[in-house]
Amino acid sequence: MSPISIAQNNDAIYGQQTKSLKSFDELLQKIQKLFESNEIDVDQLKQLMQSYESNPADWIKYVNLSKERYTRVLIDGGNGKYNLMLLCWPANTGSSIHDHPDSHCILKVLAGTVSEVRYCWPKDSYKDDHCDGGIGGNDDHHKNGEEEGMIIADENRLQTQNVAYINDSIGLHRVMNPDPTMPAFSLHLYSPPFDYCRIFDEKTGKYQTINVGFDPKEIEAVKYRVKRRTAAANNSNCDINHHHHHNHPHQNSFGSKDVLVFEMDHNPKHRQQQQDGKTRS
Ligand SMILES: N[C@@H](CS(=O)O)C(=O)O
Ligand SMILES: [Fe+2]
Helix, strand or coil, rough: CCCEECCCCCCCCCCCCCCCCCHHHHHHHHHHHHHHCCCEEHHHHHHHHHHHHCCHHHHHHHHHCCCCEEEEEEEEEEHHCEEEEEECCCCCCCEEEECCCEEEEEEEEEEEEEEEEEECCCHHHHHHHHHHHHCCCCCCCCCCCCCCCCCEEEEEEECCCCEEEEEECCCCEEEEECCCCCCHHHEEEEECCCCCCEECCCCCEEEEEEEEECCCCCCCCCCCEEEEEEECCCCCCCCCCCCCCCCCCCECCCCEEEEEEEEECCCCHHHHHHHHHHHHC
């Protein structure tokens, strides 16, 4: 796969006149279109995210709200170039302090209000991975046994429609939905995608590496399975003695047409497997 180079152009002129996007699908398509290129302007991405006017009816179908923790629902795997996901924050929940391994992270609040607290990297942690390369091995980087509390760099309250951006060179963060009763929802775009990150202890600055996955959305609707069969099997009018179409790629040797048959799948286990497969693609 070719590497994606992401340009950061602070003088970007894009979006000065960005018209607002009223449809979530249009946003998804525009993001896909942008990523057709191998050089993507982050500012352009931010502006795209900014330009979408959140309407819960658009994205409610992705919602998967847990009772006690935030959930991550994959919307678009971006052909390996990015992950676009809906994060569902129950009342009074938050993430641990974490990094975004070499990824650009653009976040848009779709509903509710979230607070973002930014932290400086604890001494040596950033350098460790970026100079020595490689995660894993020894997660204890406080060689002299000294422990240091983490330093808050910044605190932002993000309202519905607001967009925030972070990457490892900016620092670490923790996102929270402080509301005691209302859930919050945010749209996150990560490029390139990552499936692990580091979480940090606020008091000691020590970290551990964890895997981050997706929460498959429960499917309410009946899904279809696709089966392939030939029309000859259930079409008595088919004349199997006529061979004049045998060069056609969709004709089998008996001259009947291959058709796709959609079949309802009533087995909930299959449905779950299908969904699992989809969210990991
Ligand atoms: N980066 C976090 C969400 S957030 O707190 O920014 C994640 O991908 O799960
Ligand atoms: Fe994050």
